[in-house]
Amino acid sequence: ELRAPPDKIAIIGAGIGGTSAAYYLRQKFGKDVKIDLFERGEVGGRLATMTVRGQEYEAGGSVIHPLNLHMKRFVKDLGLSTIQSSGGLMGVYNGETLVFEESSWFIINMFKLIWHYGFQSLRMHMWVEDILDKFMRIYRYQSHDYAFSSVEKLLHSLGGDEFLGMLNRTLLETLQKAGFSEKFLNEIVAPVMRVNYGQSMNINGFVGAVSLSSADSGLWAVEGGNKLVCSGLLRASKSNLISGSVMYIEEKTRTKHTGNPTKMYEVIYQIGSEIRSDVYDIVLVATPLNRKMSNITFLNFDPPIEEFHQYYQHIVTTLIKGQLNSTLFSSRALDKFDLSTILTTDNSDLFINSIGIVSSVTEKDNPQPLTDRGYVWKIFSQEILTKEQILKLFLSYDYAVKQSWLAYPHYKPPEKCPSIILHDRLYYLNGIECAASAMEMSAIAAHNAALLAYHRWNGHTDMIDQEDLYEKLKTEL
Numbered sequence: 001e002l003r004a005p006p007d008k009i010a011i012i013g014a015g016i017g018g019t020s021a022a023y024y025l026r027q028k029f030g031k032d033v034k035i036d037l038f039e040r041g042e043v044g045g046r047l048a049t050m051t052v053r054g055q056e057y058e059a060g061g062s063v064i065h066p067l068n069l070h071m072k073r074f075v076k077d078l079g080l081s082t083i084q085s086s087g088g089l090m091g092v093y094n095g096e097t098l099v100f101e102e103s104s105w106f107i108i109n110m111f112k113l114i115w116h117y118g119f120q121s122l123r124m125h126m127w128v129e130d131i132l133d134k135f136m137r138i139y140r141y142q143s144h145d146y147a148f149s150s151v152e153k154l155l156h157s158l159g160g161d162e163f164l165g166m167l168n169r170t171l172l173e174t175l176q177k178a179g180f181s182e183k184f185l186n187e188i189v190a191p192v193m194r195v196n197y198g199q200s201m202n203i204n205g206f207v208g209a210v211s212l213s214s215a216d217s218g219l220w221a222v223e224g225g226n227k228l229v230c231s232g233l234l235r236a237s238k239s240n241l242i243s244g245s246v247m248y249i250e251e252k253t254r255t256k257h258t259g260n261p262t263k264m265y266e267v268i269y270q271i272g273s274e275i276r277s278d279v280y281d282i283v284l285v286a287t288p289l290n291r292k293m294s295n296i297t298f299l300n301f302d303p304p305i306e307e308f309h310q311y312y313q314h315i316v317t318t319l320i321k322g323q324l325n326s327t328l329f330s331s332r333a334l335d336k337f338d339l340s341t342i343l344t345t346d347n348s349d350l351f352i353n354s355i356g357i358v359s360s361v362t363e364k365d366n367p368q369p370l371t372d373r374g375y376v377w378k379i380f381s382q383e384i385l386t387k388e389q390i391l392k393l394f395l396s397y398d399y400a401v402k403q404s405w406l407a408y409p410h411y412k413p414p415e416k417c418p419s420i421i422l423h424d425r426l427y428y429l430n431g432i433e434c435a436a437s438a439m440e441m442s443a444i445a446a447h448n449a450a451l452l453a454y455h456r457w458n459g460h461t462d463m464i465d466q467e468d469l470y471e472k473l474k475t476e477l
């Protein structure tokens with residue numbers, strides 16, 4: 001019942017979304033389809049490293065959850081190795097003092113948490129676990145080849161109205177309703193949102209839960225850099241990398257070798273000063289669609305493709321090798337200061353969101369000071385740090401590098417996610433970021449888009465937007 005596979009597929013963007021789409025499209029459509037992957041920057045996109053004194057450190061997407069099964073699978077299939085994220089002790093600074101400090105003794109830590117916040121930390125853990133449990137259903141659905149035509153339908157199939165409700169309410173509203181105290185929210189939850197998404201608790205409840213899951217143990221990264229997954233998937237998918245910038249996509253009618261006039265997509269792109277074009281049966285857009293980030297124009301579509309104006313949050317990653325000025329945070333001298341990560345509260349009025357010691361992408365053990373004059377610290381801030389600000393943070397430093405990002409959507413519930421199907425055979429992956437931006441979310445969107453493109457090409461409508469999948473697959477056991 002299968003139609004002949006398409007001749008050519010284009011994917012725009014070689015981040016984790018685009019490269020995993022290439023991998024899954026190859027699995028579904030087989031070896032004969034030609035897959036072109038367009039990338040105007042570096043393969044990896046928001047997975048990138050920066051170098052300090054000859055060592056590489058993650059500058060963008062850095063930690064992966066132990067239950068992120070697509071990322072786990074890629075690493076295994078590609079023969080890559082992993083590094084466990086080193087714990088270290090965390091403290092929370094409110095602009096005046098450290099309102100919470102972890103202890104290296106598990107039991108003392110427990111007592112501290114209970115003393116400060118009662119059993120809220122445990123309740124929060126259970127709340128996140130319950131959401132993760134439902135979220136994990138996606139792997140079952142995808143392993144049975146089911147696909148969804150919108151982000152909302154995908155989320156509904158996992159967690160029903162509860163998940164859709166989370167998209168439409170702020171994390172603050174959701175957690176207040178669940179009875180968490182102001183103190184716990186301000187001193188623990190808000191700092192986690194600031195380090196992960198550079199935003200307040202006014203982000204949507206779903207991305208809030210994803211963010212809180214990063215407090216689980218067992219986080220990991222890829223040895224050599226997470227971007228190795230992208231270059232590995234590109235190779236494994238036997239796709240053709242075109243290092244150029246896509247400017248326009250236009251619908252065109254072409255006569256194929258069968259002699260039939262066929263609707264196709266012309267992709268017009270720039271390499272250096274040269275403009276080229278090629279036509280494709282299927283196109284997947286794997287980059288956020290907005291003027292600042294991808295600047296792709298859709299020409300002559302009837303009806304026109306909707307314009308996307310999603311605003312992405314500006315975040316700066318700065319890496320500094322130096323000696324922290326611990327007195328900024330505590331009256332203790334540096335030799336008594338054992339925190340390796342400092343988060344900040346929303347009202348801290350500080351020019352940073354967080355600061356923490358980081359390991360290089362090859363360090364298997366706990367981070368080591370590069371010389372006796374200091375560790376490498378990673379700082380997240382809304383704006384580029386001035387020299388005066390760096391000198392406030394460090395007693396001395398001898399190296400600083402920075403990278404500015406349009407990092408993730410500026411979350412503002414209620415969220416209306418962009419469509420996955422932009423046109424007949426034109427698909428958009430990054431709409432999923434409106435629910436939550438993370439490597440695994442891009443991989444899930446990529447697998448879904450590959451399945452959707454495959455089923456729509458072959459007319460398998462029964463594999464798309466099936467309701468009650470959880471119950472159906474349960475009885476299939």
Ligand SMILES: Cc1cc2nc3c(=O)[nH]c(=O)nc-3n(C[C@H](O)[C@H](O)[C@H](O)COP(=O)(O)OP(=O)(O)OC[C@H]3O[C@@H](n4cnc5c(N)ncnc54)[C@H](O)[C@@H]3O)c2cc1C
Pocket residue numbers: 012013014015016017018038039040041042043044045046047059060061062063064244245246247286287288293294295296315317405406407408430437438439440442
């Ligand atoms: C600072 C930071 C920290 C993060 N930390 C984590 C983390 O710890 N864990 C986690 O899971 N996630 C994290 N994330 C989020 C994660 O990195 C992203 O969700 C994920 O990498 C997005 O991948 P993507 O492939 O969808 O998009 P991208 O990586 O943005 O890929 C899109 C690609 O398309 C290319 N492109 C754009 N326009 C065009 C065009 N016109 N023509 C050709 N190519 C084009 C771009 O150059 C880019 O390479 C972090 C992100 C940032 C910025």
Ligand SMILES: CC(C)=CCC/C(C)=C/CC/C(C)=C/CSC[C@H](N)C(=O)O
Pocket residue numbers: 060061062063064065068135195196197210211213214356378437438440441
């Ligand atoms: C998608 C699911 C279920 C889980 C992903 C959990 C996760 C790893 C979230 C992190 C998201 C994120 C944007 C983190 C940014 S900062 C990361 C880190 N603290 C750093 O210092 O770089």
